[in-house]
Amino acid sequence: MCVSSAVQLFVLLLSIVTSYIFIMNSESEIPMAKNGMLFVSTAAKAHSVCQKASKYVQNMLYIKIKGNNHNTLPVLSREIVELYTKATSQCSNLDVRLMIKLTEKGNTIKTKYPIDILIYDSDLSKDIDDLKTSITTLGPEYRLQSIDLKDSIYQSDCDDLVKTYEYVALGGTFDRLHNGHKILLSQAVLRSTKHVLVGVTDVNMIQSKKLWELIEPVEKRMEAVLNFLTDINPDLEYNVFPLQDLYGPTKDDPKIQMIVVSEETHRGAVKINEKRAENGLKPLDTHVISLAQDAQPLKHDEEEKKVSSSNQRMRLLGTLLRPPVPNLNIPDWPYVIGLAGGIASGKSNIAEKLKKKGAGLVNCDIIAHELYRPGLALNSTLTEAFGEHILTDNGEIDRRILGQIVFSDKGQLEKLNSLVWPAVINEAERQVRELGVQGHRVVVIEAAVMVRARWYTRCHQLWAVIIPPGEAIKRLAKRNNLTEEEARQRIEAQPSNVEQVALANIVFSPYWSYEYTQAQIDRAWDHLQDYLNTRK
Known part of the structure; x- marks a missing residue:
């Protein structure tokens, strides 16, 4: 091949490659x-x-x-x-x-x-x-x-009759509407010629669910269901209502002819038909759908293999549930995280993990304990308020005796709080400033009363730690050598998980393995660093 021909070939190849790159980029x-x-x-x-x-x-x-x-x-x-x-x-x-x-x-x-x-x-x-x-x-x-979908058709036995009805019913939690919910709702719509009745489980029916505190309000879930239904078929009538018990109208409404359920709720349909028989009504025909399998890799053995709202809620742990609102009442730096959580929730363990990430740590429980020491003003104030029998032999406040007094009497608890809280938060804020001077960009204030005392208003973000109340009672009784009733009084005297989640930017639950808890912390910390890098 001559030189000129080689050059021409090279130019041609270069032109083709350049055109290809241009097209791909376009x-x-x-x-x-x-x-x-x-x-x-x-x-x-x-x-x-x-x-x-x-x-x-x-x-x-x-x-x-x-x-x-x-x-x-x-x-x-x-x-x-x-x-x-x-x-x-x-x-x-x-x-x-x-x-x-x-x-x-x-x-x-x-x-x-x-x-x-x-x-x-x-x-x-x-x-x-x-x-x-x-x-x-x-x-x-x-x-x-x-x-092009020419190769998409596959053959399958689909000769089964799809019977239709005027009135079809179904129910469910429908939290953060997912594809499993869409199958259930779509099969009901497919089988209805006139009316679809959808019960969305209300508060009293969701408390057995995993991380139920993270379930969306029933009004929001109902709106999402109705939005989906009217999108896929606007010609039907829809009645989406809050479901207060297992039966709803299905037990005594003669118009309803058919119910759509999943494999795991099939027993509910059996109970409904038993109740209808008691009321002299015809049993409902039942269509049972299989559970959709979750194609996302499971992050933990506790997660379900099916597509489920429980998995979605577990995957929310350690993620931003609501964006932080700038707090103009406190300095920009150090960035203060209020860490809330009930007694025995695992809050201190979470705080220590954040400390290992580089956060400064202020423990309000330790501050209160230090302020109880003999010779300090708070020690004398509490002795005057509750009597000398709350003192140990060496003059310190006996927290167990004090707890027995205040956790069985709301008035006494409020009196204790009014005396202790101002002293504790003043010392906590002093320690925050000191840690900032030492070079900490993030400081965590850990406090069981963070929500009740509204100390989160002195923070840039609120992070909350929750576990099931029954588990907290069990842990507290074992840790503090309390009776179950004593532990229950202490747990119930605090803000509920729901109250804390309602305010929190991020929620953790150290209810499962060490690795699962650590993964939540890693997600939260990484997001925080990305966010702080955008602040001036």
């Missing part, structure tokens, strides 16, 4: 749409679309099957399970919603969220103009994107 710079609508030509393709569509959409993905009708109900029933199960592993960042409204001529599609991109199965290319005009919420600057 594609990577295409902005992701917030919300998308995906049209699929047949129901049997629905399960396979998530991964392909997630390249273009970052928030909400609606999926609409063109021409679905009563003949496709068995396939659609299967696809509901397949789609949402795959969505958990293939596009967990997306809120996926399979629209179940049966298509009739002239139907329009209205969604809760505006559509920024219209994606369509390449088999529907000739129908795209009609599909566009059917969407009433198509944004003015929407994009079009075709994807």
Whole structure:
């Protein structure tokens, strides 16, 4: 080969490579749409679309099957399970919603969220103009994107009859609506021709749940359920209500014909039918769905293998639940974390782990103990207020005797607090300033009364430590050699877990293994460092 030919070949190859790089860069710079609508030509393709569509959409993905009708109900029933199960592993960042409204001529599609991109199965290319005009919420600057789903159909036995009913019922906690919930709700919608009744468990029914204190308010859960239902089929009537007991209206409403349950709540349907028999009513037909498996790697043996709200709540531990609000009443530095938690919650253990991370530590319990010493003003004040019998032989305050007095009498407890709290917080703030001078960028104030005394108003953030009250009582009785009743009085005299979680920026629960607790601390500390690096 001559030199000129070699040069020409080199230039040609360079041009091809440059063009390829330009095209790849151009594609990577295409902005992701917030919300998308995906049209699929047949129901049997629905399960396979998530991964392909997630390249273009970052928030909400609606999926609409063109021409679905009563003949496709068995396939659609299967696809509901397949789609949402795959969505958990293939596009967990997306809120996926399979629209179940049966298509009739002239139907329009209205969604809760505006559509920024219209994606369509390449088999529907000739129908795209009609599909566009059917969407009433198509944004003015929407994009079009075709994807190839030719290899997506798989054969499966789906000849089972899907029986429909006018009135269908179901119930659940529906905390942070996930794909398992969507399967349950969608199967109910698929089987209803008129009305769907949804009971959302209220406070008195959730306290057996893991980390129930982190469950969203019932009003918020009800709103999320209704939002989803009206999105996937706006033509049905929906009654979403707070469920106060196992039965709700299902025990005595003759209009209800069918109930949708999961494998783990099937026994509830049996009990409902027993109650209906007592009331002289026909039993409800029951549709049982299998539990969707959680495709995310389990972080601990305590997590469930199914898609569950319990897993979601456990994964919230050590993460930011609510952003910090700037506190203009205290200096910017050192950055002060108020660490709240009841007696025997494991709060001190969490504090020590944060100290190992580099935080300065102020322990208010130790401060109070030091202020109880003979010869100090607080010692004399408490002796005058409660009597000399609260003193030990060497003149120190006997905390056990004092505890017996105040934890059985609310008035006495309030008197003690009014005497002790001002002295403790003044010394705590002095120690904070001293640790700041020593070079600590973060200082943690640990206090069991952090919430009740409102000391969190003197901090930049509030972090809370919770464990189940029964476990706290057990630990306290063992640690302090108390009776169960004495331990219960002390636990119940404090703010509840719910009160502390309601105010906290971050929540920990050292209820499980050392490694699981440490992972929570690591998440919280890493986030804090990222946040502090943005402060001046």
